[in-house]
Amino acid sequence: MSEAAVPDGRAAPTLTARQPKAVHSALTVLEAVARLGAGASAQDISRELGLPRATTYRLLNLLVQDEYLVRTPDLAGFALGAKVVQLATVAAPPARLASAARGVVAETRAALRGGVHVVFFAGGRLTVVDADPDFPLSDAVRLVREPERFAIGRLLLIDRGAADAAAVRDFAEFGATRQLGELAPAYGCVAVPILDGAGGFAGARGFSGSRPRADDPSDVLTVLRPAAARLGPLVV
The missing domain is CATH 1.10.10.10 (Winged helix-like DNA-binding domain superfamily/Winged helix DNA-binding domain)
Structure with a gap:
């Protein structure tokens, strides 16, 4: 050269x-x-x-x-990877977690021992803010383009009033959305909303791991729900 x-x-x-x-x-x-x-x-x-x-x-x-x-x-x-996601979401404003919020995310990852991801919702769009480096999103670009195929994306659709009946039922039962082996048979994911001061969906915390942990998400949710509640005031 x-x-x-x-x-x-x-x-x-x-x-x-x-x-x-x-x-x-x-x-x-x-x-x-x-x-x-x-x-x-x-x-x-x-x-x-x-x-x-x-x-x-x-x-x-x-x-x-x-x-x-x-x-x-x-x-x-x-x-x-992350740089492809950045290109796919270039129209969205850049976002980065503050150090206190990153601390909450790190604690959650250590407690759950699976993929833990953070996304923000703005203007009807989803922006990946912190994807777990040790357990990457299965397809970050597809998450942005086809949110209905992911637990995190289904929360965005619930917020927009566009989710399917199964996602609505999951949210009514668990306060969370799930994806059960649809992208990879042995794996699933669970997502809970991050709420803003008015109770709206500012974003989501997602967990990805083995399918049984998503089939019965009770153990995951005992960690994910309070972590999302702690994260809300730090990101909105």
Whole structure:
């Protein structure tokens, strides 16, 4: 890669003739992961794109390093990462948890030993604010685009009066929404609202883990509900 001068005297990299092809290949890998879904393996992606395995592994490692992809908890596959979510939600205002709120989130993760995520609702849109780095969202981009397929997204739809009957029943029974093995048979998720001062839904706390913990969410909710109540005053 050649270099060019920049105003402060440092050398800045410039594109060579071969690099646009590499950029295109990286984008096709991202598209393949989005198409195949979370958990797609390097072999799946190589076969889908007709790329040599060595090239596929190299691109995957670079995309993970730059946070465009994340490895699934079992390390066997890949899912879209935080930077892709940022691109998908670029129209939404940036949001970041204050240090006190991050402390509450950390305590909840330690207590539940599963994926714990925080999202905000604004203008009828969902923004991922803090996704669990150790237990990534199964498909963060799909969560934004198809909220009805996720427990967290179903809370947004309840707030908008657009949820289906099953989500409404879950919320009436548990004060929470659930997703039971619809994206991966062995896994499920549970979500509770984060309330603003007027009692509206400012966002949600979500838990993802083994399917039995979502089928009977009582143990999860004993941690998730009070944590959401503590988080409300810190984020609204």
